[in-house]
Amino acid sequence: MDVQYFIAELWNARWAVAMGTGMTLVISALAITLGSTLGLVVGLGLTYGHWTLRFLVRVYTDFIRGTPVFVLVLASYYILAVAGIQLTAFEAGVFALTVFCSSHVGEIVRGALQAIPAGQTEASMAVGLTFRQTFAYVLLPQALRQILPTWVNTATEMVKASTLLSVIGVVELLLSVQQVISRNFLSLEFYFFAGFLYFLINFGIERVGRYAERRVAVVP
C-alpha cells in the first residue's frame, strides 16, 4: 500500500468525504432527535394509554421493529410515492430512520417506566402531585437514568443504519466514499477510512452518553 498515494487521493477527495460525513451527521442527528421525541410519545402511549391506543401503538412498534430498516428505507422512498406522498431521497431516508428509531425508543421508554416501582407514583400522588407533575418530577427523571445507556446504543445504530440511505441515492458518507473509490480504485484504503470515521462518530456519541450518565447519576 502506497501511503503517500493514499494521502494524496484523500486530499483530492477531502471535500467529497467531508460533505458525505456532514450528510451522515445531519441524517443521524435528525433521525435521533425526531425519532427519540416520537419514541417518547410512543413509550407514553404504550405505558399509560387507553387500551385501544395501547393496542394501536403496539401494532405500530411491533410492525416497525419486525421490518428490516433497509425495507423501511425502500418503502419510504418508493411506496409512499405510489401513495402520492412524494418525498426526496433525503426526506424519505430521514423519515424511515425516524420511524425505526421511534419504535425502538418507545420500547426503551416503556420498559424504563414500567421498571419504576408503583410506590413511587403512589408516594408522589399522596403528596398531592397531579399525574403530570408526578411524571415530570418523579417518573421521567428516574426513567431517563434507565433509558440513557440503551438509548446511546440506539443512537449508534441509527448512525450505522444511515448507510442504507446510499441505496436510494443520498450521498452520505458511505456513498461519497464509494464514489471516490470508483475514481481511484483505492477500495481497501477508503473503505477502511470510512470505517474509521464511523467509529469516530459513534465513539463520540458514546462518550457524550457516558458523560450524561455521570451527570444524572443519583449519587454523584
Next chain:
Amino acid sequence: MSAPLLAIENLHKRFDAVEVLGGVDFAMAKGDVVSIIGSSGSGKTTLLRCINMLEDFHDGRVLIDGQEVGYRTERGRRTRRPEAEIARQRAMTGMVFQQFNLFPHMTALGNVTLGLVKVKKLPKDEAISVAEKWLDRVGLLDRRGHYPGQLSGGQQQRVAIARAIAMNPKLMLFDEVTSALDPELVNEVLAVVRGLADDGMTMLLVTHEMQFAREVSDRVIFMNRGRIEEEGPPSAIFNSPRSQRLAEFLGNIRT
C-alpha cells in the same frame, strides 16, 4: 361532639369479584389517634388507601372535614371527581408507606420540598425552611443533603414522615410503617410517630406493633374480612376482647 374530621360511611371495595371492604363505617375527631389492627387480608391497608384515593372504591363515602373525597353525587349519580381535584384532596392527608417510597433521585431535602413547591406553591426558600424544620424534628437535619440510598431504613422512613407532615395535612395515614424495618430501627421511627401524636396530630395507623398501638391510640379498630369487627379504647380491645375472632387474633400474636 363537633363534626368529625374523618367520616367513613358504608365503604365498599372489590378487587374483581373479591370483596375486600364490605361496608366500613367509622369516624374520628380532630386530634384522635386511631390504630387499625387485624390479620393480613382483612382490608386494613385498602381502607387506608381508599381515604386518599390511591384506591377507587365502589360504594360509600369518605368525608374529610365534611368534604366528600374522590367522588361526587349529583342527582343520584355518583361520579369520580376530575383527577386534578382528587390531587388537591389528596393534599389534605399525608401518607407514610411501609416501603418508605422516597424519591431516590432527590436528596432528603428535595424529597420534602417537592410537594411544598409544586403543590403548595411555596417559594423555594420558604419551602426549604419548612422542610428543614421538619427534618430537624425527625432528627435528620444533618442528613438533608443525603440521598435515600445513603440512609438507613429508619432514616428513610423518618424522611418519609417529614415529607408527609411538612405538607401540613389534616390527617396522617400510616401504613405499617415499621414492617419493613430491621428490628433495631423500629424504635426511632415509632418515637417520631409518638411525638406527632403527642402534638395532637390526627392520625390513623395500620400497625402490627400491638404494644405501640396500645400506648399511642385513643381508639383501636379490629378489622376482619373487610369489616370492622370490634372497636374501642385500647384497654378494652386488648384486655377484654368481645368477639371470638379478636380473641384468636390476639392469642396468635402473643404466642
